[in-house]
Amino acid sequence: MVPARLLLFLFLLTTSALQAPAQAIYAENQMPARGVDVEYTVAVRNPVQHLYDVEMLVKGIRETAISVSMPAWEPGRYTILDYAKNVQDFRAVSGRGQPLKWEQTDKQTWRISKAAADDVTVRYQVFSRLLTDQMADMTASSTFMYVVGQKHVPYSVKYSVPGNWKVYTGLEKRGDRYHAGDYDIFVDAPAFIGEFKVLEFQAAGANHRLVFSKPDISMTAPQVEADVKEIVEAGVAIFGKAPYKEYTFLFKVQPQGGNSGLEHLNSTRITVGENDFVSQTTYREFLGTVAHEYFHLWNVKRIRPKVLGPFDYTREVHTRLLWVAEGITSYYGDLLLERTGVILPTEFLSKLANEVNTLQHAPGRRLMSAEEASWNAWLRSDNSENNAISYYTKGEIIGMLLDLEIRARTKNQKSLDDVMRYLMENYANKGVGFPEDGFLQALAAVTGSDFAEFYQMTAQSRQELDYNRYLKQAGLSIEVAKQSATLYVGIEFDRGDGNAVRVRRVMANSPAERARLDAGDILTAMADERLTFDNFRSRLHTHAIGETIKFTVMRGERQLTVNLVPVEFQEERWQINEDPRPTPQQLQLK
Numbered sequence: 001m002v003p004a005r006l007l008l009f010l011f012l013l014t015t016s017a018l019q020a021p022a023q024a025i026y027a028e029n030q031m032p033a034r035g036v037d038v039e040y041t042v043a044v045r046n047p048v049q050h051l052y053d054v055e056m057l058v059k060g061i062r063e064t065a066i067s068v069s070m071p072a073w074e075p076g077r078y079t080i081l082d083y084a085k086n087v088q089d090f091r092a093v094s095g096r097g098q099p100l101k102w103e104q105t106d107k108q109t110w111r112i113s114k115a116a117a118d119d120v121t122v123r124y125q126v127f128s129r130l131l132t133d134q135m136a137d138m139t140a141s142s143t144f145m146y147v148v149g150q151k152h153v154p155y156s157v158k159y160s161v162p163g164n165w166k167v168y169t170g171l172e173k174r175g176d177r178y179h180a181g182d183y184d185i186f187v188d189a190p191a192f193i194g195e196f197k198v199l200e201f202q203a204a205g206a207n208h209r210l211v212f213s214k215p216d217i218s219m220t221a222p223q224v225e226a227d228v229k230e231i232v233e234a235g236v237a238i239f240g241k242a243p244y245k246e247y248t249f250l251f252k253v254q255p256q257g258g259n260s261g262l263e264h265l266n267s268t269r270i271t272v273g274e275n276d277f278v279s280q281t282t283y284r285e286f287l288g289t290v291a292h293e294y295f296h297l298w299n300v301k302r303i304r305p306k307v308l309g310p311f312d313y314t315r316e317v318h319t320r321l322l323w324v325a326e327g328i329t330s331y332y333g334d335l336l337l338e339r340t341g342v343i344l345p346t347e348f349l350s351k352l353a354n355e356v357n358t359l360q361h362a363p364g365r366r367l368m369s370a371e372e373a374s375w376n377a378w379l380r381s382d383n384s385e386n387n388a389i390s391y392y393t394k395g396e397i398i399g400m401l402l403d404l405e406i407r408a409r410t411k412n413q414k415s416l417d418d419v420m421r422y423l424m425e426n427y428a429n430k431g432v433g434f435p436e437d438g439f440l441q442a443l444a445a446v447t448g449s450d451f452a453e454f455y456q457m458t459a460q461s462r463q464e465l466d467y468n469r470y471l472k473q474a475g476l477s478i479e480v481a482k483q484s485a486t487l488y489v490g491i492e493f494d495r496g497d498g499n500a501v502r503v504r505r506v507m508a509n510s511p512a513e514r515a516r517l518d519a520g521d522i523l524t525a526m527a528d529e530r531l532t533f534d535n536f537r538s539r540l541h542t543h544a545i546g547e548t549i550k551f552t553v554m555r556g557e558r559q560l561t562v563n564l565v566p567v568e569f570q571e572e573r574w575q576i577n578e579d580p581r582p583t584p585q586q587l588q589l590k
């Protein structure tokens with residue numbers, strides 16, 4: 001860290017200590033509740049039925065009807081899931097216990113008629129396979145409805161659960177209820193309810209809980225606690241303070257490895273393999289997911305495009321900025337690991353090189369920009385492996401190039417950190433999202449320099465990225481290393497019925513494409529000899545590059561013969577190299 005950065009950091013610490021308490025998360029929800037209040041009670045009676053018994057008491061609405069809606073999606077998962085489909089046995093009664101008339105008015109809304117003076121109790125059950133006799137792994141947006149037009153009022157929940165089960169959630173506890181000032185905050189907190197392994201530590205003046213769903217999971221707890229604490233402190237160091245009193249990591253321990261996570265305001269739910277703490281590789285991947293999800297508490301949960309909160313839960317909401325929300329979060333996830341020393345600077349570079357390599361092997365990179373990938377997050381093309389890119393991957397790469405470009409243009413006086421702080425101060429702390437051009441404007445405001453061309457070429461264009469233009473400023477460069485030559489036909493295949501070779505994918509511009517093979521084809525014979533899934537690879541390699549090979553193919557009910565000519569192929573590995581003798585200016589930016 002250069003001295004200028006350290007001074008800036010100290011300055012931020014002092015100013016934030018003098019600031020008034022942070023504004024509400026959602027300024028739009030800061031309207032008087034006018035006595036309206038929604039109180040939930042959730043009971044788990046027989047967990048193996050996988051049913052939550054939900055009671056929703058709606059108080060204080062003096063109208064002759066109310067509508068209640070179940071979200072169609074969960075923020076952070078850009079896919080329509082129509083949670084209303086798992087609602088059953090819907091009923092409504094008045095404050096005096098009289099049944100009220102109701103009707104469904106669309107796929108997710110129930111309209112209840114009532115006397116103006118009536119409070120309303122709505123009862124329904126929600127089916128969830130994540131509720132078992134071991135725990136309730138509860139997604140709030142698939143459990144809790146909102147009163148239409150009343151998302152801004154206080155919502156709270158009380159749980160009635162089996163004997164020793166305890167509740168862990170990111171919501172604030174008041175008495176026996178978990179409370180939020182509005183529905184958008186209320187529904188942004190999943191809950192783990194059961195008996196768990198819980199670690200706790202203080203950092204940045206706040207409490208942090210690590211809740212592992214498997215109480216007897218084996219790990220070196222002090223190490224895990226220390227590593228997560230360092231990640232927390234590295235995140236807080238960027239912004240000057242933690243914008244919460246308590247943060248809860250909910251770790252769903254599963255038999256199989258691999259992490260996936262979902263970010264929330266003051267919590268995250270992350271899946272982790274029960275053996276992921278055994279090997280250094282899987283443990284670091286776990287910490288990488290922790291860092292990514294934790295950084296989201298700023299980027300996307302608070303620093304957010306306008307449509308990402310308060311939310312329209314009834315339908316898709318589109319933004320061209322998911323590459324910022326996810327890609328730049330991935331960049332920071334890796335950066336936090338590097339800043340805490342979990343990974344070395346060279347490992348940080350090789351992680352970024354992996355992203356470059358992934359992008360450069362995606363044929364969709366010339367058909368879809370980062371903005372297009374963001375906008376179309378809700379749609380997954382049936383041809384996505386050929387026509388789409390990941391806004392995580394390209395967004396992380398843009399994050400790296402952008403950080404370098406900002407530091408080069410400002411002689412290392414500013415970095416991407418300053419942009420994130422700017423967005424926090426100018427939007428998030430005011431409780432509002434930024435407009436679609438807000439990120440570009442923030443770049444100009446922070447650096448005093450026009451980033452329109454950079455933005456166009458990296459985020460908006462489908463053109464190849466000009467990596468070296470930016471990397472060379474830090475004495476780095478892209479090198480495409482060719483792997484040793486092999487025989488190549490250009491298909492991916494899997495095991496079909498009866499051990500058959502079934503073509504799963506035909507690569508663009510490959511011998512297989514030229515031979516007109518198609519996904520779904522069954523390769524039954526090669527040079528008139530029977531093929532099986534097990535012998536295909538070895539038999540293929542008895543042929544020579546450039547030789548015409550006859551394949552017998554079943555395509556549906558038809559038998560075809562195709563001639564395929566394998567070519568020599570050298571896989572390209574994109575990597576980032578470091579100049580062994582960087583200039584002082586380059587060294588400063590590294």
Ligand SMILES: [Zn+2]
Pocket residue numbers: 263292293296325326329
């Ligand atoms: Zn994410």
